[in-house]
Structures are given as structure tokens and as C-alpha cells.
Amino acid sequence: MTFSVAIVGRPNVGKSTLFNRLVGKRLALVDNQPGVTRDLREGAARLGDLRFTVIDTAGLEDATDESLQGRMRKLTERAVDMADICLFVIDARTGVTPTDESLAEILRKRSAHVILAANKAEGSAADAGVIEAWGLGLGEPIRMSAEHGEGLNDLYSQLMPLADAFEARAAAEAPEVDVSLDEDIEDDEDVSYRKPTEARPMQVAVVGRPNAGKSTLINKILGEERLLTGPEAGITRDAISLRIDWDGMPVRIFDTAGMRKKAKVQDKLEKLSVSDGLRAVKFAEVVVVLLDAAIPFEQQDLRIADLAEREGRAVVVAINKWDMEPDKSDKIRELREAFERLLPQLRGAPLVTVSAKTGKGLDRLRDAVAKAHEVWNRRVTTAQLNRWLIGMLEQHPPPAPGGRRVKLRYMTQAKTRPPGFVVMCSHPDKLPESYSRYLVNGLRADFDMPxxxxxxxxRSQADRNPYKSKKKAGPSSLRKHLTGRSSD
Incomplete structure (x- = not known):
């Protein structure tokens, strides 16, 4: 059974804490400061035998203009409209406020199913607030504590009959599916690369400095205003993940908070946001480093790209706000030269120009992401590698430190994601870093892994002499061996 529950309420009533409790993970940022959550975050919730989608929303405030609070309110109202059930959370210790009363009026008009929860209700100090909640006209309030996991049984009791109704409706509306075998599958299909599927979508993280246009880019890919955007820098706080079908390619895309220089990050909440973004990079497969065309390749951009490379992720560099660039031909030549010079460790990585505002260049970005993911998963056979290694050795033999040449015997690929290779040789500690770069650059060029x-x-492999451990034969032992007789 699948249905969705949107958690709504005033700021700082414990919505994100309840969201984390239902999904069983600390996905949403939680802090005593009100207004931490700004975007809609979805998660797979589990409550007893119920499985459903839970949506964490921004706190509803009395703002209807185009300010940041007004845009947050519109996004929350959108979640109310698309969710099957609204879980309206109030603070039992504070009691019912005028804002709660106006929100209850809105929910009665916009949602068919509203469940009222009085959070932070542990102890006798919350008794008055729970009694006041009856006056909202939304039925009996659930007395709960998201922090301590109290009241979840009562929530289950109210969700269960609604879940049964949704399941019956879904069964009645389900179309008939014609199950047939696909006989047109090619026998010679390449199985070395497992393409992304609905069950295992490609993990893509979009990272960059604040106000680079990350949320706007993802909204354009989605085709809807799903993420909060605006001229203010640092709007995004959580690393929001979204499941999308990007022109036939199943993708889970992560929108991350803007990453400033470490010395400038002093606020606790910003530290949590950056930490959440770094975690998204570690779990991603492809990282899109989004730069501003007006100020590309600043020191922080280089640090972010280097972080993705050190984490072993496939990297695609996207230059945003390209529609505002007057001299595009000279600018792209300058960008490519700077990219090769400042990021030699990512030599050959795709550099794509896009406009998140107009959507121009998104098709090229999609192709670059798919290509980077395929290269990241590429495997080369041992026979190909060793034929290649012979040619590289003939072209440029390894050095001979101390008069003894380092011998490279054979090579194999040990892993993918990212590609990892092992070379068995003598004296690996004496091989200079420059020769390692020579081999890596050759791998990139000859096996198309930009x-x-x-x-x-x-790895070291010492010479194995089968007679090395045997004693040297003396005259008496040699005579014994030749005559077949003992010295007696």
C-alpha cells in the first residue's frame, strides 16, 4: 500500500524530528533555531506494517508575498495539495496560537484528510495545550513526542483505516498489465556495464558555491518548481534527493547547500548544511560541479572539484548562466585552458555550458553525465592491459634508481567505480610519481577514460629463483651425486 503524508505546522514545532523518527534515519537537519527546513524532503516511512511516503515541509507563516517566507509557504501549500493525508503538528507546551488557528482553517479547505498531533506532549506541562487543541475542530489530537517516540501507536491507529481505503481505491483503479516476454533482446548486448534502472537509479549530486544556480538547474530538469529558489544566497540547507526520469535515464539527484570557504562557515546551521552536502558527495556516483560563468574556477570551486576527485566520483563540470555571457567563443576557450591548467587531476572531464534559467544545454549535460557514469564503471581485460603496458614500457622505460631498473611485470584491473589498476613490479617504493602520472595519462587516452x-x-613481486633456498653443492656432495655412492 502506498500513500503520502505531509507533515505541516508552524516553525519549530518538531516536524523534522518527527520526519526522522518515521523514516528511521537522521535525514532532515534538526536545530532549535526556527525555520531550518525550507525545501520539501520526501522519505520512505515505516510505521508497524504500514509503508508510505512522508513529506517534511517548511513551517507555515503568515506571509503571502514574494519574500523568502512567502515562497516557502507556497511550496508547503503545494505539498498539502499533492499529499493524501496532512499531519498537522502543534507545540503542546506552547498551546494553540493564532497562527495555528489560521493554518487549521486552511487545512480544512485544502485537504480531505487531516490528522492533528500535539507534539512535545511529554509531562504534565503539556496537558493544557493538548486540551486547547480540541478547539481547532480537527478531531481528537494525538498526544505524542517525536523526540522520544511516544504516541506513534495512536498515529498508527488513525492512519490504518485511511491506508486500507487508499489500498482499495488503488486496486480498483489499477490498469490491466499485459505480461509478455521481450523476444527482441540482442544476444550480443554488452553486459559489462550495468545501466541505471528504476530499482537502482544513478546517484547524481549537484554541488557548488552559494548562488551558483543548483536548485534552479534541478527545477529545470524536473520541469516544475519543486525546490525553493531565489536571488538570496544560501537558500538550500538540506541535501534534498529527488527521483526523476531524465529523458529515459533513472536518476536520484541531490540538491546540496552552497559550500563557502571553511573559514567563513561559523554558524552551526551552515556547518550542518555543508556536512550534509559532503555526505551527499560521498554517496553519489556522478558529481556535477556547477560554476558561475561570471566568476568560474575560484579557489572554492577548485576545492569542491578536488574533493569529488579524492572521493573517487565521476565529475562533470557545468558552467551556468551561459545565456548572460556576451562573448561565448572566447570565453569557452579561456575556460577550457583554465580547466586543464588548474585541475590536471580531472584532465578530459566534460565541460558543459548550460543555462538553468532557459534550459539551454541540459541535453548536453544529460549526455555528459551518462558518459561519465559509463566510464566510471568501465572494466578493461587483463590481456588488453598487458599488451598496452608493453607498448608503454617500450615508449618510455621506467627509471633505474641506483643503477637497478624497476621492472614492471604485469598489470590487471582490481576494481571499478572508480577504475583501479594494480601493477606488479620490483621496487615499487623507488618508482617516481611522474612515471605513475605517465601511466595514468596513458590509460585515459588509450582506453577512453577522460x-x-x-x-x-x-605491488612488489620479488624474483622467484627456484634454487635460491638450496645450499651450494660442495666437492663431496658433487662426487656423491655423480657416483651414486656414499662416502663410506
Whole structure:
């Protein structure tokens, strides 16, 4: 059974804490400061035998203009309209406020199913607030504590009959499915690369400095205003993940908070936001580093790109706000030169110009992401690698430190995601870093692996002389061996 529940209420009543409790993970940022949540965050909730989608929303405030609070309110109202059930949360310790009363009036008009929850209701100090909640006209309030997990049984009791009704309706509206075998599958289909599927979508994280246009870009890819955007820098706080079908490619895309220089990050909430974004990078497969065309490749941009490379993620560099660039031909030449010079560790990575506002260049960005993911998963056979290694050795033999040449014997690929190779050799500790870069650059060029991080490891394999451990034969032992007789 699948249905959706939107958690709504005033700021700082515990919506994100309840969201984390239902999904069983600390996905949403939680802080005593009101207004932490700004975007809609979805998660797979589990309550007893119920499975449903829960939506964490921004706190509803009395703002209807185009200010940040007004745009947050519109986004929350959109979640109310698309959810099957609204879980209206109030603070039992504070009691019912005029804002709660106006929100209750809105929910009665916009939602068919509203469940009232009086949060922070542990202890006798919340008794008065729970009694006041009856006056909202939304039925019996659930007395609960999201922090301590109290009241979830009562929530289950109210969700269960609604869930049964949704399940019956879904069964009645389900179309008939014609199950047939696909006989047109090619026998020679390449199975070395597992393409993204609905069950295992590609994980893509969009990262960059504040106000680079990350949320606007994702909204344009989605085709709807799903994420909060605006001229203010640092609007996004949580790393929001969304499941989308990007022109036939199943993707889970992460919108992350803007990352400023570490010295400038002093606020606790911003530290939590940046930490959440770094976690998204670690779990991603492809990282889109979004730059501003007006100020590209600043020091912080280089740090972010280097972080993605060190984490072993496939990297795509996107230059946003390209529609505002007057001299595009000279600018793109300058960008490519700067990219090769400042980020040699990502040599060959795709550099795509886009406009998140107009949507121009998104098709090229999609192709670049798909190509980077395929290269990130690429596997090369051992036979190909060793034929390649012979040619590289003939073209440029390894050095001979101390008069003893380092011998590279054979090579194999040990892993993918990112590609990792092991070279068995003598004296790996004496092989200079420059020769390792020579081999890595050769791998990129000859096996078409541009941009993706390549890990190259050197392992020692000493010469194995089968007679090394045997004693040297003396005259008596040699005579014994020749005559077949003992010395007696």
C-alpha cells in the first residue's frame, strides 16, 4: 500500500524530528533555531506494517508575498495539495496560537484528510495545550513526542483505516498489465556495464558555491518548481534527493547547500548544511560541479572539484548562466585552458555550458553525465592491459634508481567505480610519481577514460629463483651425486 503524508505546522514545532523518527534515519537537519527546513524532503516511512511516503515541509507563516517566507509557504501549500493525508503538528507546551488557528482553517479547505498531533506532549506541562487543541475542530489530537517516540501507536491507529481505503481505491483503479516476454533482446548486448534502472537509479549530486544556480538547474530538469529558489544566497540547507526520469535515464539527484570557504562557515546551521552536502558527495556516483560563468574556477570551486576527485566520483563540470555571457567563443576557450591548467587531476572531464534559467544545454549535460557514469564503471581485460603496458614500457622505460631498473611485470584491473589498476613490479617504493602520472595519462587516452578518477597501485613481486633456498653443492656432495655412492 502506498500513500503520502505531509507533515505541516508552524516553525519549530518538531516536524523534522518527527520526519526522522518515521523514516528511521537522521535525514532532515534538526536545530532549535526556527525555520531550518525550507525545501520539501520526501522519505520512505515505516510505521508497524504500514509503508508510505512522508513529506517534511517548511513551517507555515503568515506571509503571502514574494519574500523568502512567502515562497516557502507556497511550496508547503503545494505539498498539502499533492499529499493524501496532512499531519498537522502543534507545540503542546506552547498551546494553540493564532497562527495555528489560521493554518487549521486552511487545512480544512485544502485537504480531505487531516490528522492533528500535539507534539512535545511529554509531562504534565503539556496537558493544557493538548486540551486547547480540541478547539481547532480537527478531531481528537494525538498526544505524542517525536523526540522520544511516544504516541506513534495512536498515529498508527488513525492512519490504518485511511491506508486500507487508499489500498482499495488503488486496486480498483489499477490498469490491466499485459505480461509478455521481450523476444527482441540482442544476444550480443554488452553486459559489462550495468545501466541505471528504476530499482537502482544513478546517484547524481549537484554541488557548488552559494548562488551558483543548483536548485534552479534541478527545477529545470524536473520541469516544475519543486525546490525553493531565489536571488538570496544560501537558500538550500538540506541535501534534498529527488527521483526523476531524465529523458529515459533513472536518476536520484541531490540538491546540496552552497559550500563557502571553511573559514567563513561559523554558524552551526551552515556547518550542518555543508556536512550534509559532503555526505551527499560521498554517496553519489556522478558529481556535477556547477560554476558561475561570471566568476568560474575560484579557489572554492577548485576545492569542491578536488574533493569529488579524492572521493573517487565521476565529475562533470557545468558552467551556468551561459545565456548572460556576451562573448561565448572566447570565453569557452579561456575556460577550457583554465580547466586543464588548474585541475590536471580531472584532465578530459566534460565541460558543459548550460543555462538553468532557459534550459539551454541540459541535453548536453544529460549526455555528459551518462558518459561519465559509463566510464566510471568501465572494466578493461587483463590481456588488453598487458599488451598496452608493453607498448608503454617500450615508449618510455621506467627509471633505474641506483643503477637497478624497476621492472614492471604485469598489470590487471582490481576494481571499478572508480577504475583501479594494480601493477606488479620490483621496487615499487623507488618508482617516481611522474612515471605513475605517465601511466595514468596513458590509460585515459588509450582506453577512453577522460575525467574519471583512476587509482593506480604498485605491488612488489620479488624474483622467484627456484634454487635460491638450496645450499651450494660442495666437492663431496658433487662426487656423491655423480657416483651414486656414499662416502663410506
Amino acid at each position: 575525467g574519471t578518477p583512476i587509482r593506480l597501485y604498485f
